[in-house]
Amino acid sequence: MSVHIRSIGTAVPPNELPQTKARDLFAAQPGINRLGARLIGAAFDGSAIETRHTVVDALAGGTDSALVADGLVLDASTGARNAVYAERVPELLLGAARAALDGSGLETGDITHVVTVSCTGFYAPGPDYELVRGLGLSPRVQRFHLGFMGCYGAFPALRAADAFARADPDAVVLIVCVELCTIHLTSSNDPEQIVATSVFADGAAAALVTARPAPAGTRILTIDALASTITDEGESEMAWTIGDSGFRMRLSGYVPSIIGASIEDVVAPLLAPTVPAETPLWAIHPGGRSILDKVEQALGLTEEQLAPSRGVLRDHGNMSSATVLFILERLLGENASDSRRGPSGGESSIVGTGVDGSDVGGPSVGDPSVGDPTDGDPTSGASSTGGPSIESPSVRDRGEALCAMAFGPGLTVEVGRFTRTRA
Template sequence: MPTKLLSLGTAVPAARLDQSRARDFFAAQPEVNRLTARLIGAAFDQSAIEHRYSVIGQIGSGGTLFSEDGELLQAPSTGARNAVYRREAPPLTEAAAQDALERSGFDASEVTHVVTASCTGFFAPGPDYLLVRHLGLPNTAERTHIGFMGCAAAFPALRTAKAIADSRPGAVVLVVCTELCSLHIRSSSDPEQIVASAVFGDGAGAAIVSSADPKPGRPWFEMGDFSTAITSEGEQDMDWTIGDSGFEMRLTAEVPRIIGREIAGVVESMLDGADPLREVDAWAVHPGGRSVLDRVQGGVDLPDEAMEHSRAVLRDFGNMSSATILFILRRILADPALADGARVAGLCFGPGLTVETARLTLRTGGGREPERA
């Protein structure tokens, strides 16, 4: 039996950040001069994001974490930020996992393996361990954590789950990607940090992967090939390191340009030279930002409708690092316009620059997932 991605679950924090309100908050910081204020305005206004979600609360309101008065953004230590991760990541992870389990029709007691991914915080025993404890998974469930691979980590996590299911018939693998990007925001005049503050949000995405038969009436993805490509340049243009006041993202303006130059070659290799317009019915492209989506669309010559799901997730959630692509696949699974057998191509981008790809085939199973906000 082919290995299947049986269901997708998602979860976000309660606080929704309005993009214009967040823009005004960052622009009003006392060290911001006119030039920096213009850079902030451009980054936020051109992001194609309407709102995001955050564990630190409503930016610009009193009582927000890292801003006691709602006006001045503090600069907590990395330890203080990670303490929030330790408190907030587990419940978000568990909510997404529970959603995926309920949609799959499998019980927590049937899970045999757990694969987690995150790059925005660390502790041990971590969220993978707590999933076993809190969701009632068997204490014999084998756990794997994929750490610090950045925005592209969901596909290595799904690839790992597929390898497990391929080799162990009947295995039920729970995959969860949880990212609390907002923990690492800071006030800065650095254009790269400004862009990071403008696009990143928090969320968790989960999946159930198995070679077991799907429950009747539920749509699922038949999992195909995965691949990895490293671009010819970009190691100094997208990286993620640990600083004294949070994790520090470098995301230069070269990133979209490099992706635009090289994405056609990556897609050609992924599709074995086939025409992407004829070979693919739906695209799941990680929205590193609006310009990244623009470059992918232009580089592969895709129509506007091919980018609809990716742009919608960017608009409503921002860039949630590794969790984001699972939100996009969730939308595709629920898309009534796609028929049984629809071919899906996925693209994720991570530090390096690394491009991770995946090919999936939609199986409607005689039913459709309900739309999700």
Template sequence: MVAIRSIETAVPATVIRQSEFRDLLTGQPGYGRLGRRLVGAAFDASAIETRHTVIEEFGDGAGPADPAFLDRESGAILVPGTGARNDAYVRASRPLIVDAARKALAAAPDLDPSDVTHVVTVSCTGFSAPGPDYVLVRELGLRPSAQRYHLGFLGCYGAFPALRAAEQFCRADPDAVVLVVSVELCSLHVHLDDDPDTIVAASVFADGAAAALVTARPAPSGVALLDLDAFETTVIPEGETAMAWSIGDRGFDMVLSSYVPRIVEQHVGDALEPLLERDPEIRGALAAGLAPAEAIDRWAVHPGGRSILDRVQTALGLSDEQVDDSRSVLRDYGNMSSATVLFVLRRLLHPAGREPEAGAEAVIVERELVGAGAGAGGVADMGAALPAAPAIIPPASTPAQDARPERICAMAFGPGLTVETALLTRRLSDGR
């Protein structure tokens, strides 16, 4: 069975608190009275507390000597061109993807970098050639013959085509090991505008990276896995103009209509049906009268925003517990586009309560940011503060907690309006 063996994440060291960034924006002379009111409303309703950014001058520290995004003296947000923003993307994305990928490899100690046969990278917030796929081969010491693929400009659902491709590679070659890495630096494209779409985007999007190892090779006994059972994709034509991502002169421009949550609520049930019909067990449960929320244990809903989560929860009748991981990621990190659902899936792979102690993940993040100090590109360097692998590998869960495999449904939404869905099973390896 093709499965995700590990998922690890990386975030920039600079943290922006939602309330402070709201106040920074409302103080900008580029906003009129209506714009300031919209900023306050969007930020206060976001259900986000903190986000991470590669723009160091947005943080509490001194920042760079020659800041490109904020004039420290006047407090004015600057407006660099698209080229300067993309240059920042190239510089800052590289240490993030390497950090996440190294941790993903360390979390599967029976696999070596030389075992990786394919690299699939995902990003919609910048471009370069050679790109992130090349950087990973070089920096991680992967075999030069590793096949490389980059999926660009897909939007928030980009991790799904990447995982689907990885699953197909492993199905074709059971000895394959695929490294999937997503990196999104959304904050680089912030700019001032009274347009509600731009304001909503400024209130939710953030920066982060995530890496997953996918293989059909047997895992050591007791290791938690996420089997990749099925994938589906569909397009909602009604939303074609409601969500879009294009290249502008002042960075990339986001169209994010306020109608998107309503469109998702109306169509998410129909979009999910083909996926659920592919699984005999779930199909039987639905035929017996169970709702999807009853037939599937846990849900990884891409937290595009609070309204998206609210509408999906209402449409599918999900419990608060079933969307708690999605809401927690939104609260702590914001919307990191394609990387976000991998943050959610990592929490489902290693659920709270099955870690060594409550809040262990938060302690790791805090130690990354404060105890270790920032390394190149503003990425916190764990090496000085934490042992490389033991600190990031959760211990085996207790037998009672993991006796029954758990079915998981993951979904994300993006331009088109595209809906990507996947069925997974969390289980413990039997070593075969």
């Protein structure tokens, strides 16, 4: 019996935050000194991010009285920030879930388990409850919430879903990761806080995991193996703590080097007997540009192999636990997701996309005629309808190996091996 990811859906807030605009906004904040302004310019300009999304209206040029005081953006207590979290999470959560369900061949009545993931806020009844009520799920659905794990939270959720589906082959597990990182951004001259402010963003991603047979021709991601490791060093270099004025990220400049030095030892046993560079598809959590650079160098990967991860960083920034599912969505849907933007499930206030793995038109990622799948305008790619993908029978039959990874406090490294194939 094999367990697979049947479909992935994503959602982001409607407020787009161009990186240049965010840079200028934070550089102009009261209390920023000359050195701080230079550091802000360097961090934002060197981030490889073009656009992020935020629930904070004030960051996008609006007014947000709860998070603005005396002209200072995001000058608020933890309680005020968390109140915004509780208010804004439901629409993103439900938008991503509906996008995942759309076209998956599964109905809300099929869902047996709900696993929610978030590290950017708390309330109860929480996100897991919101999904049951908002989607009209059975009140007997088994619910689980994984909180405050950081950017790698999607992997423990996948591990739980895999276990549920192996224990009950008829189970359908809905995973939703939702993060509102920007409510915790802050104006600061501190280099580490500046780096955090330059990369974190808001978004939600949902995945449906099951062992039920998928409709013929549906592209799926089979879960082959999942592994977790704590590196020998790095405990003090990456941390996520709660303060009186929001949550604070400790993100030292040593993190990329620590990851680069340890990643081959973590990944190699999972991919054996092949070497990492022979795995064609990669979903690497873009904690920042330097982390992607170090992983690329350490594993001998190509620009093409890193393109989906760099594309999500460019278009969305670091959305913590949701980010790796955004990358897997691109890989599952042949980078068609960006062309499917539009209202999701009636949620007019959010942007939602969904990839169910069905034929969406256009060439596949593995087609040698295709260059960088993130080149060009992300909104002008393949449409959500059309003819079959160009994929040879041999590739379709054997599937394509995929490795995904994410990093978080500890320093924890989570890795998964998948096979992209068709049912």
